[in-house]
Amino acid sequence: MCLGIPGEITAIDGNEATASFWDVEKSVRLDIVGDEVEVGDYVLNHAGFAIRKIPDAEVEETIEIYESFLEGDEEEALDEIGAEPGRQLGLGGR
Amino acid sequence: MPAAGGETLQFRDPETAEELTDRLEALMADIDEPVTVMHVCGSHEQAIAKYGLRSLLPDGLSVRMGPGCPVCVTNMPEVDEAVALAEDGCVVATYGDMFRVPGTERSLADAKTDGADVRVVYSASEAAEIAREEPDAEVVFFATGFETTAAPTAAVLTDDPPANFSVLSAHKYVPPAMEVVAELPETDIDGFLAAGHAATVTGYGLFEPFVEEYELPVVVGGFEPLDVLLGLERLLEFVRDGEAGLENAYPRCVSEAGNTDALETMWEVFETDSGEWRGIAEIPGADLVLREEYAQFDARERFDVDPDVGGADPLTEDCLCGDIMAGQADPDDCDLFGEECTPQNPVGACMVSSEGPCKIWLEYGGQPDL
Numbered sequence: 221m222c223l224g225i226p227g228e229i230t231a232i233d234g235n236e237a238t239a240s241f242w243d244v245e246k247s248v249r250l251d252i253v254g255d256e257v258e259v260g261d262y263v264l265n266h267a268g269f270a271i272r273k274i275p276d277a278e279v280e281e282t283i284e285i286y287e288s289f290l291e292g293d294e295e296e297a298l299d300e301i302g303a304e305p306g307r308q309l310g311l312g313g314r
Numbered sequence: 315m316p317a318a319g320g321e322t323l324q325f326r327d328p329e330t331a332e333e334l335t336d337r338l339e340a341l342m343a344d345i346d347e348p349v350t351v352m353h354v355c356g357s358h359e360q361a362i363a364k365y366g367l368r369s370l371l372p373d374g375l376s377v378r379m380g381p382g383c384p385v386c387v388t389n390m391p392e393v394d395e396a397v398a399l400a401e402d403g404c405v406v407a408t409y410g411d412m413f414r415v416p417g418t419e420r421s422l423a424d425a426k427t428d429g430a431d432v433r434v435v436y437s438a439s440e441a442a443e444i445a446r447e448e449p450d451a452e453v454v455f456f457a458t459g460f461e462t463t464a465a466p467t468a469a470v471l472t473d474d475p476p477a478n479f480s481v482l483s484a485h486k487y488v489p490p491a492m493e494v495v496a497e498l499p500e501t502d503i504d505g506f507l508a509a510g511h512a513a514t515v516t517g518y519g520l521f522e523p524f525v526e527e528y529e530l531p532v533v534v535g536g537f538e539p540l541d542v543l544l545g546l547e548r549l550l551e552f553v554r555d556g557e558a559g560l561e562n563a564y565p566r567c568v569s570e571a572g573n574t575d576a577l578e579t580m581w582e583v584f585e586t587d588s589g590e591w592r593g594i595a596e597i598p599g600a601d602l603v604l605r606e607e608y609a610q611f612d613a614r615e616r617f618d619v620d621p622d623v624g625g626a627d628p629l630t631e632d633c634l635c636g637d638i639m640a641g642q643a644d645p646d647d648c649d650l651f652g653e654e655c656t657p658q659n660p661v662g663a664c665m666v667s668s669e670g671p672c673k674i675w676l677e678y679g680g681q682p683d684l
Contacts, residue, residue: 224462224511235473249439251469254575264514264567267409267459268437269466271573272514278566285538289361296668299410302436 224266225300226274226282229259239265241301243310268302287311327540334543335370341550342372349375350502351549352495352641354382354488355509356669357537363678365539377546380501380641381491382509384459384484385411385667387591387639392484393417395619396456399482400430402617405448406482407441408456409463410434411667414660422456438463438470445479454613458484461515464602465576468583471604471611482613485602487586488512489524494597496528501641505531505549510541510564517572518562529558536564583608592663593636635662638671645675652676 227239227248237257239248248265250257255273257263262279263270274282290297294309342349353359359379362368368377381387394417400406406422413434414423426432431451435441438455445453453476457467464485471481495501508521513534521532531552535545545563552559562568582605589601604612613619632650637643645651645664655661657673664672 224514249437249466249469251473252465252573252576252579254573264511266462266511267466268439269469271462271465271511271576272567281566289537299668 224264224271225297226262226279226286227265227301229257229261229263232257232259237270239263239270241265241303241309242297244298244301244303244307246302265301330540331370331543334540334547335372337547338375338543338550339372341547341554342374344554345374345550347374349504349550349553350641351375351377351505351507351546352380352501352503353377353507353509353535354380354492355512356383356667356671356674357511358382358507358509358535358542359669359671359674360678361537361539361542363674366679367539367542370543371546375546375550377507378641378644379638379671380495380503380506381488381591381594381639383639383664383667383669383671384463384486385415386635386663386670387486387491387594388412388415388458388484388663389590389592390416390418391590392482393421394419395614396422396454396482397425397430398619399454399613399617400425400432401428403431404452404454404613404617405431405433405444406454406456407433407435407444409436409458411669412456412458412484415663415666416660438467442470442475442479445476449476449478451478452617453479454482454617455479456482456484458486460486460488460512461577461580462512464584465515465573465580468579469576471583471608472579475611477610480611480613480616481604483584483601483603485584486589486591487600487602489520490586490597490600491591491594492524493528494591494595494600495640496524496530498640498642503530503641504553505533507542507545507549508532508534510534510536510567513562513564513568513572515573515576517570517574517577518560518568519570520572521560525558525560531557531559531561533561534564534568536567592639594640633662635664635672638664645672648672 227241231238253270262274264272441455533548584602586599587603609615634648664670
């Protein structure tokens with residue numbers, strides 16, 4: 221889907237970062253995020269690239285919307301994150 | 315450009331949903347004739363189908379999906395090119411959505427079954443990584459998608475990719491396709507609901523020339539069900555007032571200019587070219603091809619793909635994918651839908667991609683019969 225998926229940046233090395241998506245860690249490129257990103261920021265990840273930094277004020281609502289959207293479609297969420305099928309997502313765990 | 319209030323909506327707020335559907339009802343009563351709205355995004359279709367939004371819409375308001383699934387509009391000969399390169403010994407890497415899409419004769423999955431080296435990757439950078447790790451292999455990234463994936467492909471190409479890496483671009487650019495669909499005599503569209511997240515990259519200003527030229531309203535909407543209803547309300551207001559106009563009903567994610575870094579990278583690498591969108595038309599300016607400066611990474615320049623590839627007759631003439639992408643048919647108008655054509659054994663791309671309307675309708679039901 222072209223939805224993208226929000227994740228929290230947990231480590232940064234140049235343009236390569238690691239982000240946590242409901243406890244599933246994946247690498248995310250920062251080449252085209254178009255903003256300064258620090259550890260702890262949330263980004264919208266699409267196909268392995270952060271396409272937008274989510275403003276702090278919008279993080280909570282964005283996560284809520286996605287959790288509700290992804291509920292019951294966890295396989296698709298894993299696909300969007302790029303994680304192996306069958307992983308457990310910590311939805312609602314925030 | 316006024317913000318339309320999208321930032322104040324609460325998620326899945328039943329009262330707001332009821333207010334919005336009441337407003338839609340009242341607007342349709344004022345308009346007093348059928349209205350067709352087209353959206354151009356698989357994620358919108360998912361939200362609409364999953365939450366049964368069509369069942370909430372007033373009589374006379376029809377919401378159709380247009381050419382909003384990049385895999386679905388990828389032309390079969392483009393798949394054939396990828397299959398031919400895989401059969402010629404290249405490692406072909408592509409997104410999972412593309413793996414089982416049939417070309418005129420075969421899919422990449424078929425080629426893999428017969429021994430070709432086809433790999434599903436999650437990102438363009440993963441494809442480049444394969445090339446780095448396997449310097450003796452020619453690694454071709456069969457790249458699909460709209461701006462949200464074209465910018466990442468471009469980012470990889472501007473970041474010193476390995477010499478054995480190349481891109482077979484099937485990237486698509488939506489605005490010219492909207493123009494073509496708006497002009498199709500059989501497709502009577504009163505307004506467009508544009509995709510919020512694609513607009514995260516492109517910015518909503520992208521649609522300004524379209525609105526002016528075609529005198530149709532365009533509203534950028536989010537994917538949450540209430541966002542969709544809000545977008546429809548704004549569109550109906552334009553229709554009622556007989557106005558064309560552009561509105562951003564998704565201000566919490568979308569700005570006028572979009573992600574300028576991503577766009578600069580994309581346009582540094584790609585330029586537009588005329589190309590066939592599967593089943594719709596040859597559309598000027600709607601394919602994204604590599605600029606000459608990046609020719610060494612262009613699989614079409616690097617390899618002699620047989621020009622006859624893709625010349626065969628399609629597997630079936632019965633598949634309605636093209637008509638569906640043009641907004642002229644619904645998935646259940648197709649005789650193959652859910653019968654010969656299923657996600658396990660897809661005949662057309664619309665049944666393969668998670669953004670494909672046929673797959674979405676089969677999973678959730680598209681037109682709830684309540």
